[in-house]
Amino acid sequence: MSDAVKEPSMLLQKELIARNYDAITSARETGRKVSSTFVPGNLNELLLCFGIVNNLPEINAIQNGMRKLSGDYIMTAEKSGHSEDVCTYVKADIGMMGKGNIAPNGKPFPNPDVLLLSYTGCYTFMKWFELLREEYKCPTLMLHVPYEGDGQSTKNMRDYIVKQLKEVIIPGLEEVSGVKFDIDRLREALRNSARAEDDLVWVLEQGKRTPSPIDAYFGGVYYIGPIFTAFRGTTDAIDYYRTLRAEVQARADAGLGPLMPDGTTLSEQKYRLVVEGPPNWTHFREFWKMFSDEGAVVVASTYTKVGGMYDFGFRHDPDNPLESLADYCLGCYTNRNLPSRVEILTKYIEEYQADGLLTNSIKSCNSFSAGQLMMMREVEKRTGKPGAFIETDLVDPRYFSAANVKNRLESYFQMIEQKRRGGSRAA
């Protein structure tokens, strides 16, 4: 996204990411240990306690998707026997390995010292690390986070997670890093997390304004960057969110919409949408433009909740460190059952005064996608607002059919428009 216009928060984020990649790729020289772990339910604060650098394969896949490398990686993985049908994040990751494992900064990734299998909200995580484990032969620590099948967490689930943290994860990380666990360090990190989380929630909630000063989907994926990845629990994240908040505040005060990559602000907002599902990364800009060209702004999205849901009140809690980590893992968006997801979406449509629900259904991701059609119908029924359904993929460029997506989006927008005008002048 080199040619895009940037605000201070974006530059800050860019720098953070670059710094983390440098820390990862220089780990062998600096003697730091490297872990791989997933975004949902990631235990970044805990890793900080052991001085372990956090490398997130999903983020690498996204980076490779945006830089148009993923298509090639996916083909490489498929050539080595992976099925066309399975999650393309996994294949992009495995394909990247096959092609030298080069990080976005151009240097090779070191092999991880530990695979921290934070198994939250997605079945594929388990297989993904089983596959990596074959390759790296490094210790693999499984943290099994039960699914909230009945719509809430239970004491049994929480105890199970805490017990795993105590008996499996913490001893495992101690062994890998050679650092003794210090709960006060963890408390400190959690305190930092909570502060950044407050600002993040404030930013996301500005989508309730008209015009909305943020785009909670295309812009949102940037807003959640630091908190979902290697920076939660750091003061860097606190700084980032403070800066971001100031920018959003300034736009809100000026009655402006979100900043677009081309430097304009989307202030003429004809349609307000809630979006369910992850975005497509290989055609991210083109996809975004299909919305902004029509004056559509996303006021709330669920993708910005995959790495943790904060807008319903949860914060990391220094006073109950392990328990709060457990609650965090349990509460990630895809770990919630479908009735809960329907409720969340309904609430968003109402509270953010949206014109409707748009589902971007991702071929790769059963965790998100299986059941989305029913969710859409249910939300339509409850809110009376129309839904629309498009299908793309995360990082497989073969599954982005621009004409198809555009056709559906246009029809959807024209439909909302026509509805607004009512029957008399339906043109």
Add this chain to the structure above:
Amino acid sequence: MPATTAETVARCQTLFDDLDFTAARAWKEAAPGRKVVGFLPVYAPLELIHAAGCLPLGIFGGGDRMEVIHGDAFYQSYICRIPRSTVELGVTGRLDFVDGMIFPFVCDVIRNLSGMWKIMFPQVWTKFFDTPQNFDPEVGGAYYIEELKELREGLERLTGRPITDAALRASILHYNENRRLVRAVYDFRANAPWKAPASEVYLLMRAGLMMPVEDHNGMLADYLDAAEAEDRPRRDNVRIAIYGSFCEQPPLNLIKSVEMAGCYVVEDDYALVNRFLTEDVPVDGDPIEALATAYLTKSVETSCKYVPREEDKGRFHIAQIRKARAEGVIYASPSFCDPALLDRPMIARRLTEAGIPHISFKYAENSGQMQPIREQAGTFADSIKLWS
């Protein structure tokens, strides 16, 4: 006079073909207050359902005989078939007599289906049943015991009757017997596959998921006796194991096609629930704990279970293959099945290391074209025959 194999198989076929579950409905009608509890693949503790006095009913999709109309409205084209045909069964009222549904942990598709069921059929007791992926008795075991207790309480609320430990022990005994007989059928087939064709054994197993375990035990014993006594022509087929089919089941025609193309199936993971626990569950001591321990220590390796140690991956499969003296493996998995397809490269690597020939292909429960299947299975059989 005991039934001939043909008679038994015909009975099973009738049960298998019946998408209205007439037999299960009749069972429920036969006495007041009876409840039927459906369960999906792969594993659910049927002993608990049985001990609650309910009929555990296997809901394994609609196969290739069902016309799916509404099911497709719930699923995108890149999701496997079993949830859509299951939804079709639901919305067409074919499951209207089912009082409870258990959705065991297999993958995110069935996981999410549990939530859909709650929304679509609010009157049905619906339980997502999560099994632990940590196999330490102190950690995963403790969690699992609580989960089993929750399941037990749920069933008790459903029936309004407590499940006593004595009842549970009795049920475990029935299922131990069932497991023993199922193993006997598998052993018999591994010895004389021409006497127990894969399609027959499959029907026998599927039928067992639709009738009381006591009846199934009788049926299995009859079949074993009859099959032993019958003489059937033996063909120059190779012996193969089929893996990858633990959830969505292939159409019966596929199983027949594989055999037609020159393969005897001597081991498989179809309808795995009745072989999920590999040994008897002890009945002395606390029965819930016994079930939990059996799951943690004496259950099969399959794609929905984490394998904690890298070196153990695929070990179970290799042992089974050796035991059944299979000459090769067909890894046949449903299209779009992440568990099977993500596991496939790992299992394949282990098979290669062990020098066991293997091939793989995908199917859907309603696949119609068997030509590519015959061709692949046939070439595989040719190659083993000509060159092994």
Add this chain to the structure above:
Amino acid sequence: MTAIITAGIDIGSGCIKTVLFRVDGETVEWLDKDVARIRNRDPFLLTDETYDAMLARQGLCREDVAYVASTGDAEALRFATGHFYSMTTHGRGAVYLNDRARSVLDIGALNGRAIRIDDSGKVLGYRMTSQCASGSGQFLENIARYLGIAQDEIGQLSKSADAPEKVSSICAVLAETDVINMVSRGISAANILKGIHVSMATRLAKLLKAIGATEGVVQMTGGLALDEGLVAALNEALAAENMALTAQSHADAIHAGAIGAALWGAFRHQKLALLDEMAA
């Protein structure tokens, strides 16, 4: 050991291929061959017709043939002595046509298969194209007809392309629309055909990689082996992928399956005779 006559019959979805061999120990003599396009006829009746015509040409009758081996969609062929599956026979046929072949690409009207073999034609591994593919011979044939190009012109035209236009759809129906779009944008037939060849070649290279073919000669078999444009595109794709493979065709490539069947038939016949002798 006396000389025997064996026949190989390959019933495909597009054509029926029939061959006749005389085998005497190590000496193999190819007597006759035939390709019949099915075009809406009953394949089994057509097989009877062409087979009998061939025997008549050779002055033989059905009883003179020691082993009739079928392959392809011919499990139900009544007069066959035995059936071998396509990959078994294409592997053997490829080695017969080219003893340097170590892998085979069989591309027929509907399916494509990649087969890895050893020097005796033994199958070491294979892959088939998945069901849903725009890379079938049938598709190419439809497009060519739409563009007004005869089958044997495709290859030359494709080779003359200067700016191949990629076909992106995986679905043949949608790909057809893509092609219509191209024509309307004024893309030349040569560039369109080459574009289709390129996308087929990419997929085929992927298949070859999947079976672990890394070096040596890839023998093309089946009807599309006769399409030199595809062969050229494949070689370009292999080079682009840095695969040390060379794809080669053969004028009789379409017969590979039938040849393989006839030869395995002879092998099997001798083995059975041996068993009979031992039994006697």
Add this chain to the structure above:
Amino acid sequence: MQCFIGIDLGSTTTKAVVMDENLQVLGRGITNSRSNYDTAAKVSKQEAMIDTRLTLFRRALADVPGAAGHVDEILADLERNFRRIQFLEQLEDLEATAIGNIRGPRFEGREAAVREVLEETFRRLRDKSAALFAPGARRKSDFFRDLAGADFMQVGEAVSKAAGLPFDLILNLYDKSIIEVENRPPAGEMEAKFLRALESGTMEAGTIAAPVQAALAIPLEETYVVGTGYGRVRLPFPKEHIRSEILCHGLGAHMMYPGTRTVLDIGGQDTKGIQVDPAGIVENFQMNDRCAAGCGRYLGYIADEMNMGLHELGPLAMASTKQVRINSTCTVFAGAELRDRLALGEKREDILAGLHRAIILRAMSILSRAGGVKDQFTFTGGVAKNEAAVRELRKLIKENYGDVQINIDPDSIYTGALGGATFAARAVLN
């Protein structure tokens, strides 16, 4: 007079509808969407204009005492003659083009023989054309490609066989030339053709010549054109003249049947389920995804495979007594599936019946996805012309949604264009 035109550039066919300021349909035109979309749009519009003239003739003849009671006959006559003139013109063009294409190494040394075969073939085709356009004759298709093509296959094969030439050679010339001919919009003023048609009519030209000429003289003004359909982005129109095909189908169905609440449209490569409100405004819709399984083209492939016309599939399927179960509606493998079944000894009509059911089952899924079927239900798109598909649909709608009024208009294929024309009229009149 003012004309409001909607053009629906579909994946297989392009349709145009002309409407007057009272929102009355004046004319409809259809053509193949082959290769050149501009041409397709132009041809369909021209066809619709021809149809418009016929409507104007009808209006003019209403006042002619001598024509009373014969208007239909006169118009049918006029149209048939007109079509035949057009057909012969195109046939002539095709012949000249094909002869011009006899060059290159393929024909070396055989040019004269090939030319003779072509000339003989075309001579016989011209002779047959009289029967093709005889009163009451049932034509296989409305498109020149199909009409000329079907006969060409038959006649050409026989002629080349007699001449000892491979038919492939001749077929290839046809393939090469038809596409060129199709991309040339019919030349010549249609007025002149109408006048010639008038002369060769059976009616005494004198009584009707004057009113027809008067109607011909009415100037037709292209007041506003709206484009829609799959290829709409390729139309040479400004953005505000383009509407999504979903909206057009919704509105078109509403114009035909104001009580419509649910629309099913099965086109060449997509199937849509649309819900509309009482004003024809779209409330919800679903389309098939990337896969074109079970759409109109599927029937096209089957027809090709069976060597039949699209019009003939439905009637054959209706003759079935025992439907075969078909699970895959993959368009590409339709032929393979068909052969598979034939090989198993199933009857053609039974397989066809199964195939039709499979298509409709898929459509039912899409309808279910779009929120089910409400009263009234309107079925549109090309496949609505297929009686076997319609029969299955009726059955399944009844089973799944009870007694719902089902509307099928004989001109249902024009629904999208009708919606477009309505949008065009509204843009100017409102």
